[in-house]
Amino acid sequence: MATSGEQVLPVVRVAELPSEELAERWLVEQLWCAQSVGLIGGAPKFPKTWLGLDMALSVATGTPCLGKYAVPEPGPVLVYLAEDALRAVRERIEGMARHRGLDLEGVEIHVITAPVLRLDHDRDRRRLWEAVRRLRPRLLVLDPLVRLHGIDENHAGDVAELLGYLRTLQRELGLSVLLVHHTRKNAADGVAAGQGLRGSGDIHAFGDSNLYLRRTEEHLILSSEHRAAPAAVPVHLELVATDAGTTHLEVIAEPDDQNGRGLEEQVLNLPAQGEVLTRARLRDVLAVNNQRLGEALESLERAGRVGRTPRGWQGLR
Numbered sequence: 278m279a280t281s282g283e284q285v286l287p288v289v290r291v292a293e294l295p296s297e298e299l300a301e302r303w304l305v306e307q308l309w310c311a312q313s314v315g316l317i318g319g320a321p322k323f324p325k326t327w328l329g330l331d332m333a334l335s336v337a338t339g340t341p342c343l344g345k346y347a348v349p350e351p352g353p354v355l356v357y358l359a360e361d362a363l364r365a366v367r368e369r370i371e372g373m374a375r376h377r378g379l380d381l382e383g384v385e386i387h388v389i390t391a392p393v394l395r396l397d398h399d400r401d402r403r404r405l406w407e408a409v410r411r412l413r414p415r416l417l418v419l420d421p422l423v424r425l426h427g428i429d430e431n432h433a434g435d436v437a438e439l440l441g442y443l444r445t446l447q448r449e450l451g452l453s454v455l456l457v458h459h460t461r462k463n464a465a466d467g468v469a470a471g472q473g474l475r476g477s478g479d480i481h482a483f484g485d486s487n488l489y490l491r492r493t494e495e496h497l498i499l500s501s502e503h504r505a506a507p508a509a510v511p512v513h514l515e516l517v518a519t520d521a522g523t524t525h526l527e528v529i530a531e532p533d534d535q536n537g538r539g540l541e542e543q544v545l546n547l548p549a550q551g552e553v554l555t556r557a558r559l560r561d562v563l564a565v566n567n568q569r570l571g572e573a574l575e576s577l578e579r580a581g582r583v584g585r586t587p588r589g590w591q592g593l594r
Contacts, residue, residue, distance in 0.1 A: 304416060304453050305332055306347045307509035308488060308501055314440075314447050315484035316422070316456040318474050323490045324516050325457045326358065327526050328499070329418045330369055332455065336416045337385045340377050343499075343514070345528045352415035355408065357389040359424035369524070376523040387412055394419075397426040397435075402442055409450050417446075420457035422480075430476030440483045460489075471502065490514070491561070496530075498564040511564035540565060540573045545582060545592060555589040 304311045309332065317325045328343075335342035339351035358366050366388055371381050389408065395401045409417060419425055428435040447454045458480060460473040471481040471489070481487070485504045490497060500511040513530040517523075543563055547554065554562075560570050574590060577583040584593050 302506070303349055305335060305342045306349065308332070308342060308346050309453060309455070309486045310503055310506060312447065312451055312453055313485035313504075314444055314454045314456075315486040315488070316458045316474075316480070317488045317490070318458050318460050318471070319490035320460050320462070320492075323492065323497070324514075324526060325490060326361065326420055327369070327516060327524075328488065328490065328514075329420055329455060329457050330356070331373060331526050333386055333416060333418050334370060334373050334377070334379075334384065338374075338377070338379055338383075340379070343512075343526055343528050345512075346509075350415070351385075353385040353387060353412055354416045354418065355387045355389065355412055355414040356418040356420070357391075357394055358418075358420045359394065360421065363388065363390060372521075372523050373525045376525045387414070394425060395427065396442060397428050397439055406446060406450075409446060409452065413450070414452055416453045416455060418455045418457070422456045422458045423475075430480070433477045433479055436477040436479045440479060444483070491564075493562075493564075499528075500564055500566075507568065508566040510566065510569075540569060541577055541582075544570075544573055544577060544590075553586055553589045553591045559590065 302311060303309065304313070309315070317328055319325045332342050333354045333356055334340070335346070335348050336351055337354045339348050341347055356366070361369075367381075370384065370386060374381050374384055389405075391404075393401075394405065396405065423430070426439055428439060430436060443454050443456075446452075459475050461475045471484075471487060472478075474481050484502075486506075487502050489500050489502075491500075492498070496513045497515065498511055499514050501509045510531055512528045515527050515529045517525055517527050540563070544559065547559065547562060556567075556570065556574070559574075560567055563570065565573075574583060574585075578585065582593060584591050
């Protein structure tokens with residue numbers, strides 16, 4: 278079949294593709310890959326918006342995210358917070374900037390002030406596309422996903438079409454897109470973080486980089502997953518509000534170092550006598566990435582300290 282030159286797919290030899298050494302890898306080291314899409318997931322009332330704005334401020338100013346994670350190449354940021362008054366948006370960012378010793382006048386965060394942004398409508402899609410094309414941000418933060426559309430989030434076709442628009446925006450205009458999204462209230466105990474997100478499974482599959490906030494009895498824990506990089510070590514976070522004028526999120530510890538215990542000891546101390554826990558449940562409770570947990574379980578199994586059953590892992594005492 279004959280075809281015009283304009284319709285031919287672009288093709289290059291594999292050696293002409295950019296190598297990982299030459300390609301920029303991180304927008305925020307360990308937390309967010311460069312030019313990627315993804316989400317911050319967590320239950321309602323968790324500080325997901327604070328985390329999104331902390332990342333926005335770091336990308337815009339080159340200061341470390343959460344005081345810990347470096348930003349290799351800062352640049353402008355565009356944000357839309359559908360559930361926060363504009364005054365509240367300014368106060369949050371200004372307080373975090375003050376904590377970092379930054380002048381708000383020099384912060385390259387741009388705020389969409391439209392009262393409504395519906396990305397299931399062509400008109401608003403065109404308006405957002407034009408704003409991104411004009412400002413050329415390195416990061417776009419949209420918070421929360423549920424306020425950006427009127428579709429049924431459980432309908433895979435509608436969700437895929439909406440996320441496809443955001444993926445095209447990311448690829449053609451060369452930026453990262455961060456969505457804030459809720460987890461289900463009735464997520465089954467032990468389910469991996471991404472599987473607890475509200476709506477269609479396409480939402481979890483969409484992310485190149487995803488961050489999750491969850492709370493144990495004592496701590497708020499941040500964990501991550503990436504399509505093309507290892508997950509960061511989970512950390513304990515705290516929303517520091519001792520001074521209302523400098524409220525900010527802060528890393529206070531790494532769970533695996535809690536009380537000086539090694540990961541293997543934590544695994545052994547977790548199950549009650551005779552209790553069987555799935556690997557997903559162990560990973561969730563211990564807030565550890567899958568690779569490290571697997572290494573600990575294999576080591577304990579070789580030592581005869583734990584055993585694998587069809588239902589999960591059990592201590593051998």
